Amino acid sequence: MMELxxxxxxxxxxxxxxxxxxxxxLAATACIVLVADLFLPDDAKWLAMPLSAAGxxxxxxxxVSLIGAGNRLTLAGAFEVDGFALLFKGVFCVLGLLxxxxxFHYFRVGRYYQGEYYFLMLCSLLGGVVxxxxxxxxxxxxxxxxxxIPGFIMAGLRKGDAKSNEAALKFFLFGVLSSAVMLYGMSLxxxxxxxxxxxxxxxxxxxxxxxxxxxxxxxxVVGFAFKISAVPxxxxxxxxxxxxxxxxxxxxxxxxxxxxxxxxIVLMFRAFPDVADTWRPIFxxxxxxxxxxxxxxxxxxxHIIRLLAYSGIAQSGYVLVALALIEPxxxxxxxxxxxxxxxxxxxxxxxxxGAFAAAVAxxxxxxxxxxxxxxxxxxxxxxxxxxxxxxxxxxxxxxxxAGFWAKVFVFLAAIEAQSYLLAIVMGLNAxxxxxxxxAVVKKMFFEKAELAEPVxxxxxxxxxxxxAAAALVAVFVYPRLVTELAERSLF
Amino acid sequence: xxxxxxxxxxxxxxxxxVYGVLAxxxxxxxxxxxxxxxxxxxxxxxxxxxxxxxxxxxxQVFALFVIAVAAAEVGVGLAIVILxxxxxxxxxxDEMSYMKW
Numbered sequence: 001m002m003e004l005x006x007x008x009x010x011x012x013x014x015x016x017x018x019x020x021x022x023x024x025x026l027a028a029t030a031c032i033v034l035v036a037d038l039f040l041p042d043d044a045k046w047l048a049m050p051l052s053a054a055g056x057x058x059x060x061x062x063x064v065s066l067i068g069a070g071n072r073l074t075l076a077g078a079f080e081v082d083g084f085a086l087l088f089k090g091v092f093c094v095l096g097l098l099x100x101x102x103x104f105h106y107f108r109v110g111r112y113y114q115g116e117y118y119f120l121m122l123c124s125l126l127g128g129v130v131x132x133x134x135x136x137x138x139x140x141x142x143x144x145x146x147x148x149i150p151g152f153i154m155a156g157l158r159k160g161d162a163k164s165n166e167a168a169l170k171f172f173l174f175g176v177l178s179s180a181v182m183l184y185g186m187s188l189x190x191x192x193x194x195x196x197x198x199x200x201x202x203x204x205x206x207x208x209x210x211x212x213x214x215x216x217x218x219x220x221v222v223g224f225a226f227k228i229s230a231v232p233x234x235x236x237x238x239x240x241x242x243x244x245x246x247x248x249x250x251x252x253x254x255x256x257x258x259x260x261x262x263x264x265i266v267l268m269f270r271a272f273p274d275v276a277d278t279w280r281p282i283f284x285x286x287x288x289x290x291x292x293x294x295x296x297x298x299x300x301x302x303h304i305i306r307l308l309a310y311s312g313i314a315q316s317g318y319v320l321v322a323l324a325l326i327e328p329x330x331x332x333x334x335x336x337x338x339x340x341x342x343x344x345x346x347x348x349x350x351x352x353x354g355a356f357a358a359a360v361a362x363x364x365x366x367x368x369x370x371x372x373x374x375x376x377x378x379x380x381x382x383x384x385x386x387x388x389x390x391x392x393x394x395x396x397x398x399x400x401x402a403g404f405w406a407k408v409f410v411f412l413a414a415i416e417a418q419s420y421l422l423a424i425v426m427g428l429n430a431x432x433x434x435x436x437x438x439a440v441v442k443k444m445f446f447e448k449a450e451l452a453e454p455v456x457x458x459x460x461x462x463x464x465x466x467x468a469a470a471a472l473v474a475v476f477v478y479p480r481l482v483t484e485l486a487e488r489s490l491f
Numbered sequence: 492x493x494x495x496x497x498x499x500x501x502x503x504x505x506x507x508x509v510y511g512v513l514a515x516x517x518x519x520x521x522x523x524x525x526x527x528x529x530x531x532x533x534x535x536x537x538x539x540x541x542x543x544x545x546x547x548x549x550x551q552v553f554a555l556f557v558i559a560v561a562a563a564e565v566g567v568g569l570a571i572v573i574l575x576x577x578x579x580x581x582x583x584x585d586e587m588s589y590m591k592w
Contacts, residue, residue, distance in 0.1 A: 137553065138549075138552065138553050138556055141553075141556065141557075141560070142556060142560070145560045145563075145564075149560075149563055149564060149567055152567050152568075152571065153567060153570075156571055156574060159574060160578070162578050162579060162589060163589050163590060165571070165574055165575045165578055165579070166575075166587045166589050166590065167590075168571045168574075169518060169571050169572070169575055169584070169587060170587065172564075172567065172568050172571050173512075173518070173521055173522075173525070173568075173584070176522070176525045176564050176568065177512060177525055177528075179529075179560075179564075180508070180525050180528035180529050180532065181528070183529065183532040183557060184505055184528065184531065184532050184535070186532075186553075187532045187535035187536045187539070187550075187553075188535070190535075190536065190539055190549070190550055190553065191498075191535060191538075191539040191542075194539070194543045194546060194547060195549075196549040196550075196553065238590070239590040242590050243589070243590055
């Protein structure tokens with residue numbers, strides 16, 4: 001007990017407040033939004049959105065203030081601010097702003113629980129921001145739960161809608177199940193090494209029991225596979241995305257999924273890199289299944305959100321390819337694979353959120369989520385059609401959008417690591433995926449419209465989509481923008 | 492007592508939980524089965540913690556976090572189940588099939 005008190009006392013004195021400033025700002029914003037909502041009259045509830053946006057911008061400022069301040073380790077080694085953490089904190093905050101823009105009119109017009117929604121969304125975002133810095137098992141667990149639990153509630157926010165209820169239940173059951181499986185793996189890792197810090201686990205792994213570690217890694221990967229909706233653990237994702245409010249679907253498919261990937265990458269690269277032989281085959285199998293099954297089912301979708309859900313599953317597969325390339329000792333190719341995964345996640349977040357934004361914009365007023373209704377959108381709303389086409393082209397991985405580089409980098413990393421099978425499967429899948437993305441583009445540009453009136457897009461959404469598309473084009477023209485960041489994020 | 496007793500108990504509890512998740516149709520019972528799995532994790536953590544002696548405080552702290560988060564999850568989960576029951580008059584997970592493929 002004395003020891004415990006000493007340890008706690010020692011860490012309490014050594015908190016680096018600047019290092020955790022982004023989290024503090026975001027947490028404070030969430031509390032302010034929740035309290036402010038109590039006092040706002042019904043027709044001013046929407047003010048929670050600008051308030052949240054200001055908070056996220058403040059968080060971004062805190063993140064920027066940490067750039068160039070070197071690596072900081074605080075909270076007894078459980079919390080690290082390095083290039084990787086800063087990059088993903090930034091990505092999460094930018095995605096958070098995009099999601100706010102998508103949510104604004106949806107929740108304001110629908111008069112759902114706006115204050116509660118923005119509070120929950122900020123909490124979930126906080127989970128992602130914490131996850132980027134989490135360097136021990138407890139913090140990773142808390143971060144992933146902080147991302148998920150508000151997500152369960154957000155998915156069921158349309159209380160009267162049976163589909164939304166069903167979405168929430170499915171997401172909840174799979175989410176909690178995956179946490180339990182992941183925790184079991186973590187408890188075995190703790191048992192094998194006696195350490196909770198990832199660095200400590202890595203240092204003691206050599207002396208640890210081999211079967212216990214294999215089992216532990218297996219459970220942890222399965223647990224995370226649910227979170228990142230990798231096949232065969234993907235069943236919940238399309239149903240949850242379709243049933244929940246569309247901005248929430250955008251949130252789950254970007255921030256929540258990238259949060260899961262960040263946790264997985266941190267665990268695999270900080271705790272288990274020396275036993276990569278045990279987990280590489282699991283990731284290779286998951287990657288092949290996820291890409292292929294995701295794309296095959298996406299081919300026959302008629303609902304744009306479900307199409308994006310299945311295509312998002314397939315996109316997870318490409319990131320898993322990068323994780324399946326890691327070999328103990330092969331530093332150069334490992335670094336390349338790591339960077340390609342980081343770049344893919346950052347670009348994926350922006351283009352997927354953009355595509356969801358366009359889908360929400362189209363469905364707003366009497367529009368629909370069915371792909372057949374997109375025919376002739378070019379004649380009705382040329383700007384919206386062009387933007388959506390841009391995002392879909394980026395998701396398909398064709399120039400002139402950033403998605404092209406994302407796929408190319410993963411592909412090159414696979415070649416570099418001499419995993420030709422994965423490279424071939426990935427190439428084939430990119431072709432299949434291009435088919436269904438371009439089918440939507442073709443519908444918008446080369447088919448006749450049944451309706452003539454233009455689709456009205458609110459200004460917030462227009463600005464958000466425009467900026468996202470501009471960012472994607474800029475990265476395509478000048479890929480150093482992201483490769484530079486990825487290089488600095490190497491562990 | 493040797494630590495393997497506790498690990499076997501925990502593994503059995505985890506397996507019962509997995510079976511319950513797969514076999515039960517009532518959403519509340521599925522939730523309870525998941526709780527069994529989480530408690531298997533707690534047994535593991537506390538057993539390892541005792542095994543490591545004074546070095547192993549971390550395991551107990553982790554177990555406390557798991558208990559707290561599990562409570563939060565149950566709160567949210569039961570709320571969702573009640574909502575579902577109000578709208579559909581059933582909590583059978585096999586009937587949750589408005590959306591497929």
